Amino acid sequence: MDLNFTAEDRQFREEAREWLNANVFKERRPHGGQEMREYDLAWQRTQYDAGWAGVSWPKEYGGMGLGLTRQLIWYEEYARAHAPDNHLCFVGLNHGGPTIIARGSEEQKKEHLRPILSGEKIWCQGFSEPNAGSDLASLKTRAVIDGDELVITGSKIWTSHGHLSDMQELLVRTDPGAPKHKGISWVIFDMNTPGLDLRPIDIMSAPNHTHFVQCFYDEARVPLKNVVGDVNDGWSVAMSTLGFERGTAQIKDQIRYAFLVEDMIKKARDRYGAEFVSTDEFGARLAQLRADMAAARAMTYMAVSRAERDVSPAMASLMRAMVGQVQQRVRRLAFDIIGADGLENPEDDDWVYFYLRSYATTIAAGTLQIQRNIIGERVLGLPRGR
Template sequence: MRLIEDPKLDRFRAECRDWLQDNVPTAKRPPDGLALREYDLAWQRTQYEGGWAGVSWPKEYGGRGLSVLEQLIWHEEYARAGAPPSASMFVALSHAGPTLIVQGSDEQKQRYLPKILKGEENWCQGFSEPGAGSDLASLKTRGVVDGDHLVVTGTKIWTSYAEGANRQELLVRTDPEQPRHRGLTWIVCDMDLPGIDIRPITAMSGVTHFAQVFYDEVRIPLANVVGEINKGWAIAMTTLGFERGTGTIAHQIELANGVERLIEVAGETTDPETGRSLLDDDAVAARLAGLRAEVMALRSLTVASVSRGMREEVPGAEGNIPALYFGELTRRVNGAALEILGPAALARDGEHNWPLHYLESFKWAIGGGTSEIRRNVIGERVLGLPRGPRAI
């Protein structure tokens, strides 16, 4: 599917493709830890030096100042070229950076955005807590104003790539007397401040991307507050809007490539009982065709989100629709690979690590809001349905 026929966009696509073909790293990417961080930062620096960092970010902060449409084309060609996932740079590029562009002060933009694009700093997110995941408004980590600092005490969990991150987008409760969605503050936390303790968590896939972060009277300058004290909920919704809207475009295209790879492998794999390729089985072929159609449907939903993004500065609740669909579809695709290919899919050192992708796919229906929460948001804020019961 092509978004629009335009010679200018075609030339831009060709430029993306040519540069990626010449520059995508060939070295094997480390699975986790500080080695992964250094790999991602180095690749980000390469993109910046080549003029491909922040395609749609403002020029004054190091971006190219192009349209969201051109950003989508870059994501398409990036995934098609098999370039590394953003991973430890994801929060900086898809959360913090876009949030600062629309909500940050001029000083904050000048201070943080160029360093992100140049591959000098990476970020992590401090939103979820042991008792506040999808129900983010129930978070309890405290921030107390003391002079020109905010003193933070509490804990955050499922913080991706916290180990080695330079900064964190941190949401804390600064006024416990106000209702749930009020009294919250969005602040930039330097991860090397005294009082921060990072404890890595190994996921069921075997990689250590998550961590629990503890804060023991961590003093953060009030100059790091984005927006205003006690008005962080709106800033957080901006952040999640980017995450649920265009933030997973590259992952969606990677999923589409995975479906095509699965079809290819099915055609090359012989059924030991019949001696024919798996793709010659009508049931298998129909299932794979269905998955390809679902990927195209997801693509259409994403294009609709991009179209809205060209008219709206801040993503709306509609971004939950492709996010929900992607979270459910990626699990179906990788589950289908294991079922269709059978024992041949279990090799974890092959060209496409199906077991790792399957185990990792579960996080997409949890992180950033579970599928159930996203359905509620779609029903209430997009479709205008009555609100369900709420926790007191």
């Protein structure tokens, strides 16, 4: 056990801090629409142009080729500098990209990785279907092989920012006769493909901005070379993607939330007085969250330590489940601290927006209940069953 970073690590931290302090976007991030896309891409491009994108990605595809420890340091400094959360880039940076790095062909890596880092392409996810949510492997969107193409017909749902995206990581059924986990393929899908139709779905935190889309594919044609891994082996490819989403991709959030709790303590003291906060129930909740956020951050250090030793990806569900619930408690308390003002929802108030938004944290990347199943069966070894 060791909390010390190497001299090179510390040097990296200094340089990252300096660059971030000088270059972080100060303008508030728009909550939706093309302005949000432009904002996120511009911030990503700024990082890439300065050589800071893809800390742990291979050098030959535009990354920095450094390990997860440096990635952790970068995210810590990123959060410390209050750098914007360019959430539109999340799928590319944390699912699509890492999956192609792990399982893609050389040609796929050459074509798709750099545009993610350089802020040219936004990726979205096409996993869930109207009748395949927690039971993801029951998905039915069909892909028929026709020569050197796949012909896709069906529907995907809960695709965040699909209407603002260029590319999609798409799970399709290529063998309906095989057992349900054995007939799925993981496909790189271009959102400009003819035969794709989108229906917008607004969410409760920002009713004026489309967040989700439902995707309808009507004989949409994709080159067969866009299948990542083997045809019909998409389930194992998808599982590596979810491992990233539940594990190291969450690092940045933990640090960000730890700072948020500190802001909340300050805000509560300003609003109600330091003495009151220490005796009121707000004080008890803030104190508990301060301790829980310390633990959440320690969990990110543990996640990096485990990843370096190749420990079972099911362990990532422990952190995901814990952090999802703590984040909700943080946002709920922030909402409570502003008191009656929480009933006003002006466009520029992040505390109300993010409170409502926090209901997603125990649903996205597998519901809390699915995480508990994974922990029960794959971490604790309890028998399978529903």
